[in-house]
Amino acid sequence: MYLIGETEVKSVPDGIAHFLEHKMFEQKSGVNSLDTLTALGVSANAYTTNNYTTYLYEATDNFYEALDEFMDYVQNPYYTDENVEKEKGIIAQEIKMYEDYPEWQVYLNTLKCLYKDFPIRLDIAGSVESIQGITKELLYLCYDNFYTPSNMAIAICGDFEPEEILGEIKKRITNTEKKEVPKRIYPDEQDAVFEKEKCVKMDISNPLFSLGFKDKPAEDPVKRHIAINIILNTIMGKSSKLNKELTDEGLILGPIDFEYEFAENYAFGIISGVSRKPREVIKRIKEELENQKKNGLNEADFIRNKKKLYGSYIIEYNSVEDTARLFLSEYFRGVVGFDYLEKYKEVTKEYAEEILKDLFKEENFAVSIVE
Template identity: 45%
Template sequence: MKKITNDILKEQIYYEKLENGLDVYFMPKHGFTKKYAVLATNYGSNELEFIPIGENEKIKVNEGIAHFLEHKMFEQPDGGNAFDKFSKWGASANAFTNFTTTAYLFSATENFYDSLEHLIDYVQTPYFTDENVEKEKGIIEQEIKMYDDDPEWNVYFNCLKALYVNYPVRVDIAGSVESIYKITKEELYKCYNTFYNPGNMALFVVGDLEVDKVIEVVKKVNHYDVAKLSNEIQKFYPEEPNRVNEKEKVAKFPISMPMFNIAFKDNKVGIRGNQLLRKEIVTEILIDIIFKRGSRLFEDLYMKGLINDNFGGGFSSQVDYGFTIIGGDSKDPKEVKRIILEHIEKYKKDGLNKEEFERVKKKKIGNFLKYFDSVNFIANNFISYNFKGINLLDYLDVVKDVTFEEVEERLNSHLKEEYCIISIVEPTKN
């Protein structure tokens, strides 16, 4: 295996691409009792139009199918559930689907290699029948309805619908009740055979383990019965204009205090690797300076009784889309938006504080080093970055290299009123 080392972090990662194309990564963490593995595919809810492997024509699948497929992967041909074996070995297993990735993971303190073998085995063993697909529709329908009743979920997805005109990030990850009832086992197999190809996947293992044993187990159980991926999967997305879709979106829920998301659409997209990582870090530093607790803006809003401790912001950074989002509770969300835009213009006019920039930068470095005590953080962030062409071990080098001038430029180019929207959930009148 190839060894990738970072002298500052004093960490190393072993890497090998298997013959079938699967990328395998292992980070030794000596002295840690917890061990963690995540097997992920570069496939999420945004992938609705693509050319299936072995075919020539583009198809469009039903919304929510990536999430549906994740649910069905736990059902086994023998009638059992993949979770059963993890429980028997004392491992804690889970899975998730987001806009860009589907991941299957577990953590354990013992019987790790048995659990690792099982993880790889069940993700390679799809079992879809007309009956079990129909049964799952009712389960996912209840999940969708549960989120439909969640004001936090609604204020967030209404925010995305306001930001994006066409891009599928505006579509709920689970789809709609209407779309999931159109899903068939044939459609599931088509998505599985295309996106669960080992050439489109990565495995990351971290813990106090032996590298030779890890790769031995992986190769032993790696029996994918699919053609090796020779080229990138052809995926298609609708053209997204630079403008926002709606400036304001309002919904009503039985809550006591209005909730809001204020967001800025990022139009600097289509970049990968450390260039993308740099944009992410620059934007996060900017958000920290302007919106964090103790900032001029925070104090102004707080002293006017317009926000509480739930106020905060972050940046979502992907290859083809991105957005800054600020959320919280307020008796007057529109006034919060007005004051935020007012402060942003003042920052643009007066400039940022260089000492504050240096302080935030040092804080990011400290937090990143602290997070390396968490195997969950290491594995999940490595996988997320890996599919964007980024090596997690490069993070510190990029942070240290970011300049004050880059953050000021990002302030002027990204936080613009024309790219700003507000999503509000108001209390119902009764």
């Protein structure tokens, strides 16, 4: 749901942003822009996250020819009843492909447990049913409201002159109308987790588990993100005591993974792994968190994991594609990537321990299992 101006509330089917992304390549000429870009030898793609849609291409040659096409197609939608209908079959197969991925199911179910009303609990692609309600009129409506210059950003990474490329981009912007960006309406989300556990059965050899924790948007999300990373690495990372014990006892079949996601209006983390006795592992993780809360983090482990994190932040800038993606994603959540390299110095053991005590509490946890 979103608000245009002061009063006009619009509601659209689940999965429409992703559907729109698929249809954006369609052109009036009948030639698909993805084909045009592919023919130029550039590799082009698009993806939709919980917060935004990205269109991208990577070129070794023909950069400006590709930029012509790239900026042309994102500024010129062409939807027909026929091409919208046709896409439903393709997207239905994409949704079904994900339904067969146990990793995706365990992840999405964690979000369904953590959130009662907030839309990140929905599948980005919608459902086979919800996409049936998508029409060309609805796509145009979303396009007109959201694909305006003030709601778009472009990130470019490579070997070029910044001033020159900026000029080239400006030349290609045809839509200069200053339009107010519609306000997305989010339901009020309760602080408490919605459901404590979700368990589904799939045809897999070993159960997957995930322990989600619900957080609230922080004042300094970057610093908080770094601290949570260090905490989780120290307590259950590859060199931790817990990891060794669970591995030696045959309780986990690989390392424990963890991630932390945040945007302007939500924040959560997910601890996950593979185990034949997922409930036992979750119990042990919670016990170890309690234990560390009581005794404090080990100084040497803290310092070592901080060092590790420094390396990982630098490595993020290894590929041009990753760097451009990183800057876009951070732009849309209001932070700057380089901040991580500065902020990491400010994270002290005391600061981390405070978060440990405050965030990793039973009331913030929810469990998802696929077995």
